[in-house]
Amino acid sequence: MGFEVRQVQSTVSTMAEKNPNDAAIPWTPLFLSVGALQSGMIAAARVTFSIAALQVGASTFDAGFIVALMAIVPALTAIHFGRLMDRIGTHPVLMVSLSLSALVLLLSAFFQNTPSLLLAAPVVGACAILTHVANTRIMGAVQDIVLRTRNLGYIAAINSCAQLLAPAGAALVLEKHGIGIALLMLGFMPGLALLLMTMYSHKARVFSAQNPASGKTKPWDLLKIPKLRRVLLVNAVSSTSVTSFPFIAAVLGHDQNISPSQIGLLIASAGIGTVAIRLILPKIMKHVGTKTIMCASLAVTAAIYSLIPFFENIYILLMLAGIMGLFVGAGMPIALADIYSESPEGRVSETLGLTMSFSMIPQILVPMAVGGLALFIGLHFTILIFSAWISSAALYYWKTDAGK
Numbered sequence: 001m002g003f004e005v006r007q008v009q010s011t012v013s014t015m016a017e018k019n020p021n022d023a024a025i026p027w028t029p030l031f032l033s034v035g036a037l038q039s040g041m042i043a044a045a046r047v048t049f050s051i052a053a054l055q056v057g058a059s060t061f062d063a064g065f066i067v068a069l070m071a072i073v074p075a076l077t078a079i080h081f082g083r084l085m086d087r088i089g090t091h092p093v094l095m096v097s098l099s100l101s102a103l104v105l106l107l108s109a110f111f112q113n114t115p116s117l118l119l120a121a122p123v124v125g126a127c128a129i130l131t132h133v134a135n136t137r138i139m140g141a142v143q144d145i146v147l148r149t150r151n152l153g154y155i156a157a158i159n160s161c162a163q164l165l166a167p168a169g170a171a172l173v174l175e176k177h178g179i180g181i182a183l184l185m186l187g188f189m190p191g192l193a194l195l196l197m198t199m200y201s202h203k204a205r206v207f208s209a210q211n212p213a214s215g216k217t218k219p220w221d222l223l224k225i226p227k228l229r230r231v232l233l234v235n236a237v238s239s240t241s242v243t244s245f246p247f248i249a250a251v252l253g254h255d256q257n258i259s260p261s262q263i264g265l266l267i268a269s270a271g272i273g274t275v276a277i278r279l280i281l282p283k284i285m286k287h288v289g290t291k292t293i294m295c296a297s298l299a300v301t302a303a304i305y306s307l308i309p310f311f312e313n314i315y316i317l318l319m320l321a322g323i324m325g326l327f328v329g330a331g332m333p334i335a336l337a338d339i340y341s342e343s344p345e346g347r348v349s350e351t352l353g354l355t356m357s358f359s360m361i362p363q364i365l366v367p368m369a370v371g372g373l374a375l376f377i378g379l380h381f382t383i384l385i386f387s388a389w390i391s392s393a394a395l396y397y398w399k400t401d402a403g404k
Contacts, residue, residue, distance in 0.1 A: 030200050032158050034094065034193040035135040039159040040166030041101065041189040042128035043246075046070065047267060048170045048186060049117055050250035051260050052179045058114045060251050060379070064371025066117050067247045068364040070125030075360030077126070090134040091197075097127035097134070098194040105187030109180045127190070129356075160278075164271035167246060171264025222354055228342040230400055232358050234294070235335035237393035240362040241301050242328050245270055247367050248305075248383060249321075255379050256312050265314075266321045273325020281330055290334045291398070297331035298394035300324070306387035309380040 046067055053063040104120040166189075174182035223229050246267050253263040284293065304324040311317055339355055366386065373382040 030196060031135050031138050033196055034098070035131065036158045036162040037189040037193040038098065038101065038128055038131040038135075040162030041105075041186055042070070042124060043163040044166035044170035044189075045105075045121075045124050045186055046243075046246040047167045047250050047263065048174060048182050049121060050247050051171070051174055051254065051263070052112075052182070053114060053117055054251070054254050055179060056113055056117075058117075059371070060374045061368065061371035062114060063251060064247065064367035064369070066114075066121045067367040069118065069121035070128075071243075071360040071363040073122045073126035074129040075357050075364060079354060079357055090138055093130055093134045094197055095194070097130040098190045098197065101127040101131075101190035102187050102194060105183055105190070109183035109187060112179050112183070131193075160271070160275045164268055164275065167271075168261075168264035168268040171260040171267075175260040220354070222344070225342065225344070228339065230396075231335060231338045231342060232355060234298075234393050234397045235332065235339065235355060236359040236362050237390060238294075238298060238328070238331035238335050239359040240366055241298070241305075241390050242274070242332065243363050244366050244370070244386070245321075245324070245328075248370065248386075251371070251374065251379060252309065252383070258312075258314065258317075262314050266317055269318045269321040270325035270328070273322045273327075274329030277326045277329040278333065281333060284330075290338070293330050294334040295394045295398045297327045297329075297334070298390055298397065300327040301331070302387045302390035302394065305390065306384055309383050 049066050049070075050063050053066050054060070058066070101124050104123045108116040108120045110116075170182055170185060173185050223232070249263050249266045252258075253260070253266070258266075281293075301324055304320050304327075308317060308320055311320070370379075370382050370386060373385065
C-alpha cells in the first residue's frame with residue numbers, strides 16, 4: 001500500500017465536491033497528521049508483521065499469507081469504499097477505521113502469536129485504505145483546482161515521509177524491545193490519530209458529494225477496452241514490485257541473518273530513492289518518453305531483484321535498494337498517466353477504483369507464492385522467478401501499444 005496513495009488522490013480530481021470553506025481548508029494539519037499516522041502504520045506493519053510472524057515460529061508461507069491479508073479486503077471492496085462515504089460521510093469512516101486499527105494492533109501486542117497477526121492483518125489493511133480514501137476526499141473538497149492540487153500534494157509528501165521513516169523505526173524497536181513493544185508502537189499511531197479526530201471533531205465532519213456515474217455502471221466492463229486492460233496489467237506488476245519489497249527484504253534478511261534494524265534501513269533506502277525520483281520525474285519526462293521510462297523502471301527493478309539474493313554485505317544491499325527505489329518509483333506515475341488517458345469519458349474515478357482492486361490481486365498472491373515456493377525450491381530461486389515476472393511485464397509493455 002505504501003506508494004498507492006496517488007491512485008486514491010487522483011480519484012478526487014474528477015468529482016465536483018463542495019466545501020463551505022472553499023478558499024482553503026484551515027484544519028489541514030489535522031488531516032495531514034491523521035493520514036501520515038495511518039500511512040506510516042500500514043507501511044511499518046508490513047515489515048513488522050513479517051518479522052514477528054517468523055520470530056514466533058511461522059513458516060515463510062504463513063508470513064507471506066499474513067502480509068497478503070493486508071490487501072485482500074481492500075482488493076475486494078476498494079470500488080465500494082467511495083460509495084460508502086457518499087452515503088454516510090467521511091467522519092464516521094475515519095473514526096471507525098482508526099478505532100479498529102488501534103484495537104486489533106493492541107490485541108496482537110497482547111497475544112503475540114500467529115492467529116492474532118492473522119486477525120489483525122486484513123483489518124489494518126482495510127482500515128488504512130479507508131483512511132486514505134476519506135482523507136483524500138476531505139483534502140480535495142475545494143473547487144479551486146490549484147488549491148486542490150496543492151492539498152493533495154501535501155498528502156503525497158507527508159505520507160511518503162511517513163512510509164519512509166515508520167518501517168525503519170518499527171524494525172529498530174522490534175530488534176531492541178521485542179514484538180510486543182513494536183506492535184504497541186503501531187497501535188499507538190492510529191490511537192493518536194483517533195485522539196486528534198476526537199479533540200477536533202467539530203472540524204472533522206466533512207462530507208463528499210456523490211459521483212452519480214458510480215452506481216450506474218459495471219466496473220469490470222472497463223476490462224473490455226483492450227489498451228486500458230493492457231495498461232492495468234502492467235500497472236499491477238509495477239505496484240506489486242513496490243509493495244512486495246518490504247516482505248522480500250524481511251524474509252531475505254531472516255534467511256541471511258540480517259538484523260531487523262538493517263532490514264528497516266533497506267526499506268528506507270528504497271523509499272528515499274522513490275521519493276527522490278518522483279520529485280524530478282516531471283523534468284525527466286521533458287527529455288525521455290514515457291514508454292522508455294516505464295520499461296526502464298520495470299527492467300532495472302527486475303535486475304536488482306535478481307541481484308539482491310547474492311549479496312550479504314549490508315552496504316551493497318543498501319546501494320541496490322536505493323537504486324531500485326529510483327527506478328521503481330517512476331513506474332506507477334507513468335502507468336497512472338496512461339490509465340487516465342485511456343479511461344472512458346466520465347468514468348475516470350471508476351477506472352481508478354478498478355485500478356486499485358486490480359493491482360491488489362498480485363499483491364495478495366505474490367507474498368503467498370514467494371513464501372510457499374521458498375519452502376520447496378529455496379528463497380533465492382523464488383526471487384529470481386519474481387524478477388523474471390517483472391521482466392516479462394517490461395517486454396510486454398515495450399512490444400504492445402500499451403505504452404506511448
